[in-house]
Amino acid sequence: MRTLITGGGGFIGSHLCERFLAEGHSVICVDNFITGTLSNLDGFRNDPRFSFVGHDISHPLQIRGPIDNVLHFASPASPVDYLNYPIQTLKVGSLGTHNTLGLAKAKGARYLVASTSEVYGDPEVHPQREDYWGHVNPVGVRGVYDEAKRFSEAMVMAYYRTHNVNTHIVRIFNTYGERMRLDDGRVLPNFMGQALRGDPLTIYGDGSQTRSFCYVSDLVEGIFRLLFTDHHDPVNLGNPEEVTILEFAQEIRAMSGSASTIAYKPLPADDPKIRKPDISKARQLLGWEPKVNRHEGLARTLRYFQEKVASEQTRKIAKGA
Ligand code: NAD
Ligand code: UDP
Numbered sequence: 001m002r003t004l005i006t007g008g009g010g011f012i013g014s015h016l017c018e019r020f021l022a023e024g025h026s027v028i029c030v031d032n033f034i035t036g037t038l039s040n041l042d043g044f045r046n047d048p049r050f051s052f053v054g055h056d057i058s059h060p061l062q063i064r065g066p067i068d069n070v071l072h073f074a075s076p077a078s079p080v081d082y083l084n085y086p087i088q089t090l091k092v093g094s095l096g097t098h099n100t101l102g103l104a105k106a107k108g109a110r111y112l113v114a115s116t117s118e119v120y121g122d123p124e125v126h127p128q129r130e131d132y133w134g135h136v137n138p139v140g141v142r143g144v145y146d147e148a149k150r151f152s153e154a155m156v157m158a159y160y161r162t163h164n165v166n167t168h169i170v171r172i173f174n175t176y177g178e179r180m181r182l183d184d185g186r187v188l189p190n191f192m193g194q195a196l197r198g199d200p201l202t203i204y205g206d207g208s209q210t211r212s213f214c215y216v217s218d219l220v221e222g223i224f225r226l227l228f229t230d231h232h233d234p235v236n237l238g239n240p241e242e243v244t245i246l247e248f249a250q251e252i253r254a255m256s257g258s259a260s261t262i263a264y265k266p267l268p269a270d271d272p273k274i275r276k277p278d279i280s281k282a283r284q285l286l287g288w289e290p291k292v293n294r295h296e297g298l299a300r301t302l303r304y305f306q307e308k309v310a311s312e313q314t315r316k317i318a319k320g321a
Helices: 011-022 079-084 086-107 143-163 187-197 216-227 245-255 280-286 294-319
Strands: 002-006 026-031 050-054 069-072 110-116 167-172 201-204 210-212 235-237 242-244 262-265
Touching (some): 002 086, 011 216, 069 216, 079 143, 086 110, 187 245, 201 245
Parallel strands (some): 002 069, 026 050, 110 167, 167 235, 201 262
16 A cells, blocks of 8 residues: 655654554655654655655645555644744645645545644533534634644545545544654653753643643554544544643653752643543544553653753753853
8 A cells, every 4th residue: 555644754744654664555755844853754764665755735746656545644733833833834734634635535545634632622521522512712822723623624524525535533632752852842842851951840830731641652553543444523542541730740750850840831822721532432433542551651752852862962062052
């Protein structure tokens, strides 16, 4: 099979490229590296079944030959990134989704889009089930991401209903692991970077807000299973183990043996107060369940960031900073 993955140079996308190659697919990775990193491809860049297309998927893309699967994962994903690139985020969620759907339709390919728990906004239903319509501020700062993803879901369903494209929608809840950028601004790279450098861990608000963190290999397994089903409605994938951000900071600090203090900063606008996936549908439909518990996933990710921080410090010393 030949599988095209947009955003394949990003955190999740690069793990997907690796997984599809391991399953024997040829993989075409499409990325413009607005938030991704070339080194994410290091482990498989030389595989003869891997090819890279440098392209902004908000513009149409033509690919020669057959394609069996199109996975649309391109989009800034961290709140800091999508606030830095609001218009690019809206375009890749809308035009990028349209372009990738057009490609899937032309090739008769399976299609899967990366949606998000952010479609539920600041939720008034807890845990979040797929039939909850959400509570999103369309004109707030996060609206550029949330509404792009909501539009994306609507466009995907329209292509399924109108053109009978074999579409799939995964609603991803906070996922972490190796190949996240140390400076992407999300809570885990921030806390790990700060703990490893001995800087204060920055908690936004009072730290009572919750998130539920899923290790990347679990997510990739769920995506792989979902793609080969005949299910077209959205499916939540995430780890329902919920934690407050204060507890999360303390956990990372203890795990890294850091003496960092905690610094409280203002809570960003529209920051969801609670988030936890209801994964009953994924359990039933895919026989899927997260396997990597938070302690194990965090330990693996911490080893990755230890190397990143060490090489950052070596570079600083070399520059005489
Ligand atoms: P990431 O920033 O590491 O990866 C996104 C990739 O998309 C980057 O390589 C970036 O360069 C690329 N990209 C962005 N706009 C593009 C464009 N116009 N053309 C081509 N490439 C473009 O983020 P991630 O965490 O790996 O997220 C991947 C996908 O999963 C995103 O769609 C995101 O919305 C979704 N998602 C992620 C999470 C999470 O917790 N990581 C949660 C929910 C949804
Ligand atoms: N957060 C924090 N300190 C940080 C970064 C984030 O307290 O240095 C909080 C943020 O306000 C949010 C949670 O951690 O409540 C998760 O933030 P993240 O940016 O990782 O993603 P989100 O789940 O909000 O999309």
